[in-house]
Amino acid sequence: xxxxxxxxxxxxxxxxxxxxxxxxxxxxxxxxxxxxxxxxxxxxxxxxxxxxxxxxxxxxxxxxxxxxxxxxxxxxxxxxxxxxxxxxxxxxxxxxxxxxxxxxxxxxxxxxxxxxxxxxxxxxxxxxxxxxxxxxxxxxxxxxxxxxxxxxxxxxxxxxxxxxxxxxxxxxxxxxxxxxxxxxxxxxxxxxxxxxxxxxxxxxxxxxxxxxxxxxxxxxxxxxxxxxxxxxxxxxxxxxxxxxxxxxxxxxxxxxxxxxxxxxxxxxxxxxxxxxxxxxxxxxxxxxxxxxxxxxxxxxxxxxxxxxxxxxxxxxxxxxxxxxxxxxxxxxxxxxxxxxxxxxxxxxxxxxxxxxxxxxxxxxxxxxxxxxxxxxxxxxxxxxxxxxxxxxxxxxxxxx
Ligand SMILES: Cc1ncc(COP(=O)(O)O)c(C=O)c1O
Numbered sequence: 001x002x003x004x005x006x007x008x009x010x011x012x013x014x015x016x017x018x019x020x021x022x023x024x025x026x027x028x029x030x031x032x033x034x035x036x037x038x039x040x041x042x043x044x045x046x047x048x049x050x051x052x053x054x055x056x057x058x059x060x061x062x063x064x065x066x067x068x069x070x071x072x073x074x075x076x077x078x079x080x081x082x083x084x085x086x087x088x089x090x091x092x093x094x095x096x097x098x099x100x101x102x103x104x105x106x107x108x109x110x111x112x113x114x115x116x117x118x119x120x121x122x123x124x125x126x127x128x129x130x131x132x133x134x135x136x137x138x139x140x141x142x143x144x145x146x147x148x149x150x151x152x153x154x155x156x157x158x159x160x161x162x163x164x165x166x167x168x169x170x171x172x173x174x175x176x177x178x179x180x181x182x183x184x185x186x187x188x189x190x191x192x193x194x195x196x197x198x199x200x201x202x203x204x205x206x207x208x209x210x211x212x213x214x215x216x217x218x219x220x221x222x223x224x225x226x227x228x229x230x231x232x233x234x235x236x237x238x239x240x241x242x243x244x245x246x247x248x249x250x251x252x253x254x255x256x257x258x259x260x261x262x263x264x265x266x267x268x269x270x271x272x273x274x275x276x277x278x279x280x281x282x283x284x285x286x287x288x289x290x291x292x293x294x295x296x297x298x299x300x301x302x303x304x305x306x307x308x309x310x311x312x313x314x315x316x317x318x319x320x321x322x323x324x325x326x327x328x329x330x331x332x333x334x335x336x337x338x339x340x341x342x343x344x345x346x347x348x349x350x351x352x353x354x355x356x357x358x359x360x361x362x363x364x365x366x367x368x369x370x371x372x373x374x375x376x377x378x379x380x381x382x383x384x385x386x387x388x389x390x391x392x393x394x395x396x397x398x399x400x
Contacts, residue, residue, distance in 0.1 A: 001292040006053060007379045009284075016349070023350040023384045027359075028167050028195060028328055030217045033281075035218060040280035041273040051269050053246065065314035067272050068277035071262070077282045078212065080229055087228040087235070087370045088275050093120040093196040096161070099190050100124040107133035109158040112150075112187070114140045114173070115365070116166050117357045121192045125161065134158075136242035141166075143319075145174065150181055155188040157187040164196035168359045169318030170301075170328025170375075172196065172312040177346045179208045188234070194218055198377075199297065199327055201264030201290045204229055216274060217361035221281035225274030228265070235261035235343035242267040289379055297327030297376045304374065306330050308392060313400065317371050330357075330373040333392075341372040344395050351386055 007013045010032045012022055024032055044066070050059035052067045068083065075083040088317050089095045105111070111125050115138050128134045138151045154160055160182040163173045179189045190211040193202060197212070197218030204212055211230050217223040230238075240258070246254045248263045258264045285293070301322035308314050308331065318329040333341060342354035355370045356363045363370055373389060 001288060001296055001378065003379050003381050004294065006034075006288065009036065010379055011035060011038075013379060017099070017228065018349070020349045023348075023387060024354045025350060025374040025376060025384075025388065027293075027335075027377040027380075028170075028218070028373065029353050030223065030321065031220050031377050032379065033222065033277075034220055034284055036384055037222065037277045037280045041222060041277040043271065044273040044276050052272060053263075055391065061332055066276050067270065070275040073279040073282050074227055075229075077202075077228055079198065079205050084230065084260070084262055085120045085229055085232050085235065086266040087230065088270060089226050089228055090224055090271070091215040091217070092118075092192060092213045093226075095211075095226055096120055096190065096192065097124050098228055098241060099161075099211050099230075102127060102238040103188075104239065105132060105134045105158060108135065110135045110156055112135060112137045112139060112157045112160045112162075112182075114139050114141050114162055116168055116359060117161075117163055118192065118194070118360050119360065120194075121161055121163060135233045141171070144175070147177060147181060150178055153186075154182045154185040154187050157182070157185060157191060159188050161190040161192070163192040163194075165199065165330070166325060166359075167192075167195045167317075168357055168362060168371075168373075169316075169330050170195075170325035170332075171318050172326070173364060175209065176207050183208070195328075198285070199290065200294050210234055215279040216281060219278075219281055220284055221278040222274045225271050225278050227278075230261070232261065235265070240264045240267065242375055244268055246262075246270075266388035269339055271399075284305075293378045294326065296378060297380075298323055300376045300380055300382065300385045301325060301327060303382060304389060308325075311393075311396060313396060314392075327376040328373060329375070329379070330371045332368075332371050333396060333400075336395065338370045338372040340399065341392070341395060344386075344398075345391055349392050350391055 048059045048062040050063050052064040062177045065068040071083040071086050075086045125136050139149045139153045164175050182189045188210040191209045193212045193214040195216040215218055244267045247267050249259050250257045305322040313334040315332050318325050338354035352374045
C-alpha cells in the first residue's frame with residue numbers, strides 16, 4: 001500500500017489549509033472523502049437527480065438501477081447472502097434505533113451490552129428500559145479475553161447488542177465467540193460495526209451476526225448514509241418503525257399492505273447520492289485492501305505508541321500493545337487537559353478529537369475527564385506520525 005499515492009485522491013490533503021499541510025488524525029469520527037466518492041455523488045446530482053422506484057421515466061429508472069447496484073456492492077462487501085439484507089439508513093445510530101424499535105421488545109426482555117458502548121448503543125436501550133420495562137445487563141469488557149461474564153449475562157437474554165471495535169481505545173471484542181455463546185442461549189446479536197467495518201474484513205456469515213450497523217462517513221463515504229444489515233428472515237418478521245411512502249405496496253383508507261424488506265424500512269425518498277457515494281467508497285476500500293489498511297494503521301500506531309509511552313506523564317487508554325488497539329491512540333498527559341492538547345495541535349493543523357468520545361458512561365464511572373484521541377486511516381503517513389510525536393512533546397515542554 002502506498003499512502004503517498006492514495007493521498008493524491010483526497011483534495012484536502014493535496015490543498016492543505018491556510019497554506020499549511022493538514023494532518024488528519026480524527027478518522028474514528030469522520031474520514032476524508034476521495035475524489036472518486038465526490039465524483040460519484042456529483043454524477044447523481046448532475047446527470048440523474050430523480051427518485052427511485054416510483055417514476056418510470058429514464059431518469060427514474062437510472063436512479064433505481066444505481067441505488068440497487070449500490071446496495072449489492074455493500075452487501076458483497078460484508079458478504080451478506082443477498083442485497084435485500086441491506087437497509088439504507090442515515091447512520092449507525094439510526095440502524096441501532098431501527099432494531100431497538102422494530103424488535104418490539106417488551107417488559108422483562110433482557111438486552112445485554114458491554115460497559116464500553118458508544119452512546120448510540122446505550123441510550124436506545126435506556127429509553128426502552130424506561131418506556132417498555134426491558135431489563136439491561138452490562139458486562140465488563142473482557143480485557144483478558146475471558147468470556148465467563150458474557151456466558152452468565154446472556155442466559156435468558158433476548159438480545160446482545162455489542163460494539164465490535166471500541167471508538168474509545170480501538171480494542172475489539174471476539175464477536176464470533178460471543179455470537180456463539182449468545183445463540184446457544186437463544187439470544188439475537190446486534191453488532192455495532194461503526195469502527196470495525198471501515199478497518200477490517202467483515203463477513204457477516206462467518207461472524208454469524210443477526211444484525212450489523214455501520215456508517216458511511218467513517219469509511220471514506222458521505223455523511224447521512226449508513227446501513228443496517230439484518231438476517232432476511234428477521235427483517236421479514238420485524239415491523240418498520242418509520243412508515244409512510246415506499247414502505248407499503250398498497251393502501252385503502254383503513255388498511256395498508258407492507259412491502260418486503262428492505263423497502264418496508266426505507267420510508268420516503270432516500271439519500272440516493274449518499275448510497276451511490278458509499279458504494280464508490282466500498283469499491284475504493286476493496287481496491288486498496290482492508291488487510292493492508294489494518295496493517296498500515298497498526299504500523300503508525302506502533303511508531304507513536306513506542307515513542308510517546310516513553311514519557312511517564314503520558315498514559316494510553318486500553319492496552320499498551322498497539323496491535324490490540326488497531327488505528328486508535330487515545331491518551332492523556334498528566335496535568336494537561338485533553339481539550340488543551342487538541343487545541344494546541346489544531347494550531348499546527350494536526351486534527352484529533354478530545355473529550356469523552358460519546359462514551360461518557362465509561363469515563364464517568366472511572367472519574368476520568370476524557371482523553372485526547374488520534375485515529376488513523378489509509379492516507380496517513382509515517383512522516384505525519386513523526387510530526388505528531390514532535391508536536392505532543394512540544395506540548396509537554398510548554399505546559400509541563
Ligand atoms: C463505536 C461507535 N458506535 C456508534 C457510533 C455512532 O455513529 P453515527 O454517529 O454515524 O451514527 C460511533 C461514532 O463515532 C462509534 O464510534
